[in-house]
Amino acid sequence: MSSRSTFGTVKRIGAILIAIAIVLAAGIVVGQAPAIFGVDQDPEASIEFEDQQGDGTNVTIDEVTLSDGGFVVITDGSTDPIVVSEYLGSGTHENVTVELEEDDEPELFGQLTATVHQDTTGDETYAYDETDGEEDRPYLADGFPVSDTATVTTTDDDALTDSFVVESLEIPAEATTNETIDIVAEVRNPTEFDTQQSVDFRVDGTVLEQQALELAGGETREVIFSINTTGSPPGEQTFGVYTDGDGAIETITLEFHTDPGIDVVDASDENVTTNVAIPTEGFVAVEDNESVLGTSDELDPGEHANVTIELEESVDEDEELNATLYEGDPEEPDDAEAIEHDNETVEVTFTIADVTMGSDDESDGDEADDPEADEENDENS
Known part of the structure; x- marks a missing residue:
């Protein structure tokens, strides 16, 4: 070649x-x-659903924006939807009417929640329920479904003829997350007949308590719900009282009843035990300078004693470790956010040796301060 x-x-x-x-x-x-080029691939959405009056057959969504198109699903606090909108294309839509089928009984009253769902199948047909939530899932923002709540009252006098009327609702403007508060509603029977109906108490649309109320014709009576706020997340929440066709809502601000904190009470090279006060759903993580060594189970808001964190690997007893409070899912610690108080992360630095030594000193001190133990020692001597 x-x-x-x-x-x-x-x-x-x-x-x-x-x-x-x-x-x-x-x-x-x-x-x-x-x-x-800075384009976000995650689907995004927003929705505005204002309080309104209606005849129970339809509601109006003030504005909804969907990056990839989808649906608006209306619920009343239960898991089953009342009605689903027609397919909405990507972009912003104003004054969207979501209505029941002609043969359906009017039931779009009270506090309703509008949630924005994706069209993951791409066929412009809502499939979330029939696929057990595998398809057409809600759009998410900060890990939560994109939704808004509104109270729909009736414009049809006949619709209220047989329904008790909520004349007024009184709740405290503020409360802490470890007390019992009274929710007082004044309920009237507008009919001429003795009637029994249920009265619901709801938090952010979810029914938490229900009372059966019997009223004579034209009678008005106070209904009191005593609500324990323990375990509730701090922040602004919507409390509502509803009858068959009427309701009233008020907002309350819940303050966490103590400072968030964490205390290591026991430790070994296999696990760490802590007492914590956590203001939101989250967990405790034990970390070294490089990685997460273990996490607790998911914790509800409140105070928890003897929270155990199993360590994935053994550590030296003199190695400095951090126990930190996180908001999020312990199964996905990389996506969680450290909880802060007064602009500082809620954490404590410790070594297994120091915790063990502190436990031993405390045990010795308890024995030394025990009068019965001293008396028994005197008798034996």
């Missing part, structure tokens, strides 16, 4: 390799285009 033909073959192979490299590079750039 001549040197000229060999050189030509080499040039052709080189050209082919360069072409392959260009194609691969182009593919990489295209695949990374959203990240390179």
Whole structure:
């Protein structure tokens, strides 16, 4: 073979390799285009659902924005939807009417929740329920479904003819997360007949308590719900009292009843035991300077004693460790956020040796301060 033909073959192979490299590079750039140009691939949505009056057959969504299209699902606090909107394309939609079928009984009254769902099947047909939640899941923001709540009262006098009326609702403006408060509603029977109906107490649309109330014709009576706030997350919440066709809501601000904190009460190279006060759903994580060594089970808001964290690997008893409070899912610690108080992370630094020594000193001190133990020692001597 001549040197000229060999050189030509080499040039052709080189050209082919360069072409392959260009194609691969182009593919990489295209695949990374959203990240390179700052485009967020996660679907996003928002919704505004204001209080309104209606005849029970439809509601109006003031504004809904969907990045990838989808549906608005209306519920009344239960898991089953009352009605689902028609498919909505991507973009912003104003004054969207969501209505029942013609043969359905009017039931769009009281406190309702409107949640924005995706169209993951791409067929513009709502499939969340029939697929047991595998398809057409809600849009999420900060890990929670994108939704809004509104109270719908009736414009139809006939609709209230047989329903008790909530004349007024009194709740405290503020409370802490470890007390019992009274929710007082004044309920009237507008009919001329003795009637028994149920009165519901709801928090953010979810029924928490129900009372059966019997009223004579034209009678008005106070209904009192005594609610223990222990375990409730701090922040603003919507409390409501509802009858069959009427309701009233008020907002309350719950303050966490103590400072968030964490105390290591026992430790070994296998597990760590803590007492914690956590203001939101979250967990305790034990960490070294490089990684998470173990997490607790998920904790509800409140105070918890003897929370155990199993360590995934043994650690030296003199190694400095951190026990930290996190908001989020212990199964996904990388996505959790450290809880802060007064602009500082709620955490404590410790070593197994120091915790063990402290426990031993406390035990010795208890024995020394025990009068019965001293008396028994005197008798034995």
